[in-house]
Amino acid sequence: MSDLQLGQIVAERDIHLTREALERYAQASGDLNPIHLRDDIAQQMGLPGVIAHGMLTMGLAVQPVVDWLGGDPRTILDYQVRFTRMVPVDATDGVDVHVEAKVGAVDDPLGTRIDLTVSVGGATVLGKAQVRVAP
Amino acid sequence: MAVNPDLAGRTYPPTPPFRVEREKVREFADAVFSTSALSRDVVAARAAGYADLVAPPTFPIVIQQRTWDQLIGDPEAGIELSRVLHGDQRFHVTRPIVAGDELVATLTVASVRMMAGNAMVTAETVITDGDGAHVVTATSVLMVGSGE
Numbered sequence: 251m252s253d254l255q256l257g258q259i260v261a262e263r264d265i266h267l268t269r270e271a272l273e274r275y276a277q278a279s280g281d282l283n284p285i286h287l288r289d290d291i292a293q294q295m296g297l298p299g300v301i302a303h304g305m306l307t308m309g310l311a312v313q314p315v316v317d318w319l320g321g322d323p324r325t326i327l328d329y330q331v332r333f334t335r336m337v338p339v340d341a342t343d344g345v346d347v348h349v350e351a352k353v354g355a356v357d358d359p360l361g362t363r364i365d366l367t368v369s370v371g372g373a374t375v376l377g378k379a380q381v382r383v384a385p
Numbered sequence: 386m387a388v389n390p391d392l393a394g395r396t397y398p399p400t401p402p403f404r405v406e407r408e409k410v411r412e413f414a415d416a417v418f419s420t421s422a423l424s425r426d427v428v429a430a431r432a433a434g435y436a437d438l439v440a441p442p443t444f445p446i447v448i449q450q451r452t453w454d455q456l457i458g459d460p461e462a463g464i465e466l467s468r469v470l471h472g473d474q475r476f477h478v479t480r481p482i483v484a485g486d487e488l489v490a491t492l493t494v495a496s497v498r499m500m501a502g503n504a505m506v507t508a509e510t511v512i513t514d515g516d517g518a519h520v521v522t523a524t525s526v527l528m529v530g531s532g533e
Contacts, residue, residue: 265418271416274412274415274416275416275417277412277416278409278412278413278415278416278417279413279416279446279447279450280447280450281446281450295467304471304474305443305446305471305474306416306417308443308474309416309417309418309441309442309443309446310417310418312441312442312443313417313418313419313420313441316419316421316441316442317420317421321420321421321422321423322421322423322433322439323421323439323441323442323481324433324480324481326442326478326481327477327478328475328476328477328478329442329443329475329476329478330473330474330475330476331473331474331475332472332473333470333471333472333473333474378473
């Protein structure tokens with residue numbers, strides 16, 4: 251932790267989301283909101299079609315940081331995001347989500363701040379996505 | 386239906402204890418694309434100093450959702466589920482959740498801000514373990530449309 255440089259990329263990962271991934275997340279989390287499972291209902295709500303659960307995006311975005319910490323989340327003190335853009339998931343092609351984790355602040359009394367850039371097709375889908383890691 | 390501005394400060398009763406099962410931790414880990422052995426292999430988790438399988442950082446949402454159900458199910462709250470958008474989410478962590486935990490969650494409405502007919506509801510769910518010790522606080526900002 252002590253030799254981290256501001257702006258240094260500590261982890262990066264591409265995750266391919268499919269409709270099956272949304273079903274799996276719905277079952278695992280208990281969030282069965284049909285806008286994540288059924289196009290007809292999503293469209294009734296004014297959406298282009300099924301969208302990923304925001305909490306699935308939040309959940310997968312922190313995983314590269316957990317990997318960087320050796321698979322042990324013990325030192326993660328705080329994790330926050332803002333949901334800024336919906337993530338439509340095509341029934342055939344799915345969608346690719348890119349996660350980049352870089353050092354946003356060092357020598358902070360609250361620990362190192364890791365900033366996540368989470369994007370789909372070059373557009374960020376989470377804002378102020380920050381992970382605090384104990385010193 | 387409009388959000389009740391007097392909701393701010395309201396605390397709902399603690400949820401019944403939620404027992405975290407190993408299978409639930411594994412399922413959730415798979416669902417969020419975790420690769421950590423600590424969420425799947427009890428021997429690895431114990432070797433890392435945990436009592437049992439370690440849940441991923443966003444697992445508290447599973448317990449927090451039960452408190453959202455209380456809020457949205459409260460007729461006095463005036464929150465219609467179909468008009469709710471999840472704006473922000475935060476987890477402030479004392480320790481990771483592990484399998485075998487018996488967790489109790491208590492939701493307090495921290496604030497309600499009305500903006501052009503819409504409401505921004507900040508709901509703070511404190512999750513404690515069987516000893517009453519703090520595990521994690523999960524805070525959500527819910528944007529509730531007026532539907533008009």
